[in-house]
Amino acid sequence: MILVIDALNRHRFGPVIDDMFKLRARVFHDRMGWDVTVRNGREFDLFDDLDPAYLVALDDDYNVVGCNRMLQTTGPHMLTDVFQDILCGEPPLRSATIWENTRFCIDTERLKRPGNSRSVSYTACELMAGIAEYAFESGISDVISVVDPAMDRILKRCDNAPYGYIGKTVQMGKTKALAALSDITQERIARIRNFAGITGDIFADENEVADALAARTAGDAMTPELRDYCDEQVAAAATDDERQAALALQEKISQMFRSGRDCNA
Amino acid sequence: MNKRMDLIDLASTPDGQRDFVAHLNKLCDTLGVEHATYFAVNPISGKMHGFTTYPDEWKAHYVHHGLQQFDPTLRSAARSVAPVDWNRLTNDTNYDRVFRDAHDFGLPSQGVTVPIRGMFGETGLLCACTSTTATEWARLKREIIGSLLNNAVHLHDTVMNSEPLMKTLRHPNLSSRELEILQWVAAGKSQQDVGDILSISPRTVEVHLRSSREKLCTISTAQAVGRAVSLGLILPG
Numbered sequence: 001m002i003l004v005i006d007a008l009n010r011h012r013f014g015p016v017i018d019d020m021f022k023l024r025a026r027v028f029h030d031r032m033g034w035d036v037t038v039r040n041g042r043e044f045d046l047f048d049d050l051d052p053a054y055l056v057a058l059d060d061d062y063n064v065v066g067c068n069r070m071l072q073t074t075g076p077h078m079l080t081d082v083f084q085d086i087l088c089g090e091p092p093l094r095s096a097t098i099w100e101n102t103r104f105c106i107d108t109e110r111l112k113r114p115g116n117s118r119s120v121s122y123t124a125c126e127l128m129a130g131i132a133e134y135a136f137e138s139g140i141s142d143v144i145s146v147v148d149p150a151m152d153r154i155l156k157r158c159d160n161a162p163y164g165y166i167g168k169t170v171q172m173g174k175t176k177a178l179a180a181l182s183d184i185t186q187e188r189i190a191r192i193r194n195f196a197g198i199t200g201d202i203f204a205d206e207n208e209v210a211d212a213l214a215a216r217t218a219g220d221a222m223t224p225e226l227r228d229y230c231d232e233q234v235a236a237a238a239t240d241d242e243r244q245a246a247l248a249l250q251e252k253i254s255q256m257f258r259s260g261r262d263c264n265a
Numbered sequence: 266m267n268k269r270m271d272l273i274d275l276a277s278t279p280d281g282q283r284d285f286v287a288h289l290n291k292l293c294d295t296l297g298v299e300h301a302t303y304f305a306v307n308p309i310s311g312k313m314h315g316f317t318t319y320p321d322e323w324k325a326h327y328v329h330h331g332l333q334q335f336d337p338t339l340r341s342a343a344r345s346v347a348p349v350d351w352n353r354l355t356n357d358t359n360y361d362r363v364f365r366d367a368h369d370f371g372l373p374s375q376g377v378t379v380p381i382r383g384m385f386g387e388t389g390l391l392c393a394c395t396s397t398t399a400t401e402w403a404r405l406k407r408e409i410i411g412s413l414l415n416n417a418v419h420l421h422d423t424v425m426n427s428e429p430l431m432k433t434l435r436h437p438n439l440s441s442r443e444l445e446i447l448q449w450v451a452a453g454k455s456q457q458d459v460g461d462i463l464s465i466s467p468r469t470v471e472v473h474l475r476s477s478r479e480k481l482c483t484i485s486t487a488q489a490v491g492r493a494v495s496l497g498l499i500l501p502g
Contacts, residue, residue, distance in 0.1 A: 007344035008353070050386070053346035070346050074418050074479075075382025090440035093476040094384075096418035097411060099346070138347035139410030142472050164469035166442075183468060 001058050001204040002130035007051035012210045015217070018042065019064040020056055026235075027105040032148060033173030041228070047071060047078060047102075055134060057106070057127045058204060059118055062212050065111055066127045068104040070135075073144070078102050079179065083146050086179050087167040093144065099135055101145040109235070113243075125158050125196030130203065132160075132192065135184045143182050148175045155180065159195040160188065222257045285316040285424065292416055293318055296409045298393040299373055303420055304339060305381065305389030309431060314389075314424050323370045332366065335359035342378035343390045348410060351376040351394070375402040377410070379417040383425060384435060391417035422482050437480045437496070444499055446473045451490045451502035 005013050021042035028034045029043055036043050050071065057066030071077040077100040079092035106127070111120045135143055144166065147155070155161060162180035169178040182188065193199070222230075230250035237243035289301040302317040317324065326332075333339060337357040342349040351374065354360050364374055376394025383389060393413060395402065426432045439447075442463075449459045456474070460467040474486055481496075483489040493499045 006346055008341050008349070050382075051344045051346070072346060072380075072382045073476075075384065076386050087440070090442070091438040092440070093472060095472070095475045095479050096381075096414040097475070098472065134347065137407075137410075139414045141411065142468075164466045164472075166469075181469060181472060 002126060002134075002202050003056045003058055003204045003206065003209055004053060004130075004134060005056060006053040009206055012206065013213070015213060016056055016058075016062075016064060016209075017054070020054065020067045021048075022231075023064055023067060023107050024103055024105065026107075026109070028103065032175045034175075034177075035173060045082075047076075050076060053134075055127060055130045057123050057130070058209070059110075059116060059123075062209060062216065063110060064107065065118065065123050066106040068127065068131060069102050070131075071100045071102075072096075073098045073100050078146060079144070083177065083179070085170045085172075086146065086177060090167070093166065095142075097139065097141045099138075099140050099143050101131060101143050104131075104145060104147055104151060114240075121158070122196050122198075124154055125160075125192050126198060126202055128155070128158060128160050129189060129192045129196070129198055132182070132184055132189045133202070136186070136189065140184050143184055145180045145182065146177055147180060148172075148177055150175070152178060152180060155182075159191040222254050226253060226257075285420070286318065288420070289316055289318050293393070296393065296412060297395070297405060298409070299395040300393070302392040303389070303417075303424070305383075305421055305424060306387065307425065307428060307431065308383070308385045308387035309434075310428060312428070319372070320370070323367070323372060326366065326370065330366070332363050336363045338363075338376065338378050338392055339390065343380050343388045345378075345380050347380075348413065349378045349380070350406065351378070373397075375399070377406055377413070379413050381417050381421045383421060387425075389417070389421045389424075391420065418479060419482070419484065422479070426482065437482075437498070439477055439480055439493070439498060440473075443473050443477045443480075444493070446470055447477055447490055447493050448499045450474070450486060451494065451499055453502060 003013070003016065005017065010017065021044050025038045025041055025043040028036045029038045037045060047069070053070040055068050055070070056064055059065045073079075073092065073094050074096055077092070079087060079100060104127070106120055106124050108120050110116065111118055111123055131143065145162070149169070152162070160182070162182050164181040166179045166181060169176050230246070230253060233246040233249065234243060237246050285303065289303065293299065293301050300318045302315070302319065304313075304315045306313050337354040337360055338351060341357065342354065368374065373394040373396040375397055376392055379391045379393075381389035381391065391413060393409075395405070397405070422435075426435060445463070446459055449462060454462065456467045456470045460470045463470070474489070477493070478484065478486060478489045481489045481492045483492055490499070494501050
């Protein structure tokens with residue numbers, strides 16, 4: 001499911017935003033080696049202070065498994081600034097009906113863990129469909145996406161090929177970056193949905209998500225340091241056995257915290 | 266898909282004599298909504314620009330009770346990226362405070378706020394509202410939303426350009442690709458021709474033209490070509 005977070009409801013989803021920044025750090029800093037600033041394991045920059053809209057893909061347990069960031073091209077956005085190289089120093093497109101899509105990524109690691117009901121490809125398509133549908137509803141007719149060549153290939157493979165590119169492909173860290181144009185039409189939405197077999201409404205009700213997260217937090221009183229430690233152990237596991245052991249440890253510790261809380265009550 | 270693209274031209278009235286309220290009235294007539302409001306603060310001079318088609322009694326009541334401090338259709342909605350349907354604001358703690366009064370004045374509760382982000386990061390907004398059923402409102406909104414977006418930015422750019430300093434700072438910054446395409450259009454080439462000449466898709470040509478029109482504060486491509494020629498950005502065809 002896709003949760004839309006913007007300036008109006010951001011205060012309700014602090015932990016989701018936090019997990020999203022951690023995912024972005026793993027993808028854009030650790031894996032792709034882009035020159036992004038990571039503080040305390042989280043990647044965020046000045047554009048996150050400009051009240052962007054985020055589309056966050058959540059799994060059945062409300063874990064963050066993908067995200068993106070939307071900004072209007074009429075105001076400050078990444079192509080006016082840090083992605084200037086892509087445009088060879090040229091000014092970017094500016095239109096009321098064009099949005100910029102950046103920091104588009106999927107948590108392939110979490111989705112590949114045993115027991116996760118969603119595939120990487122389905123989640124990617126769900127997020128792409130979410131972007132297209134949210135933009136369509138908002139009166140947007142084109143989206144310009146800054147992606148790496150791997151994501152560009154995923155777009156093409158999912159029957160969601162861009163119709164054009166702006167500027168050139170530039171080296172960025174361990175990979176490259178380019179700016180792709182997608183028309184926002186019902187035809188494109190139907191193609192993505194058809195490819196992945198997506199039916200029905202993909203958008204999460206924000207009240208339901210907020211309630212579910214509150215219930216989960218109440219049951220999970222583990223300290224942030226321990227939670228981070230457990231996440232790190234899971235991420236650092238080199239073999240399946242190590243991973244299973246790390247997950248078991250995480251479960252055991254959270255059980256201890258839960259029962260400890262009950263004793264105090 | 267059945268979207269209308271009605272852009273009301275602001276360039277037809279001479280500088281200094283622009284009647285923005287009349288412009289909003291025309292916008293309401295064209296799009297089939299009851300009322301429209303535009304609001305923005307100039308980022309440099311700090312001057313507030315606000316125009317509305319609301320009746321004077323409501324304006325007086327609104328200002329007297331300082332409702333602008335609470336109005337969720339202004340304060341929170343301006344920080345959104347997507348247009349905000351007023352349905353989404355019903356949980357706002359200040360919603361009742363403004364909408365109960367508005368209801369007493371017989372004003373609509375179905376509406377949308379289109380947030381605007383300007384070149385200097387400044388925000389503005391265009392609100393449109395109308396009294397109708399929820400179903401009819403959903404249909405109408407879908408039909409006019411693209412026009413509202415384009416009109417909001419066109420109006421905002423014109424208002425911001427109405428101050429000489431801003432006008433100087435906002436000299437249109439077109440990319441060489443945008444200028445190249447305008448030059449071909451000035452030479453009489455169609456979008457398809459230009460796409461073939463430059464080996465890009467016709468839709469890529471179209472987004473460059475759309476961007477050029479917006480940067481030049483014009484509503485038609487012909488007007489954009491004219492303005493680009495007069496500014497010396499391209500040569501006469």
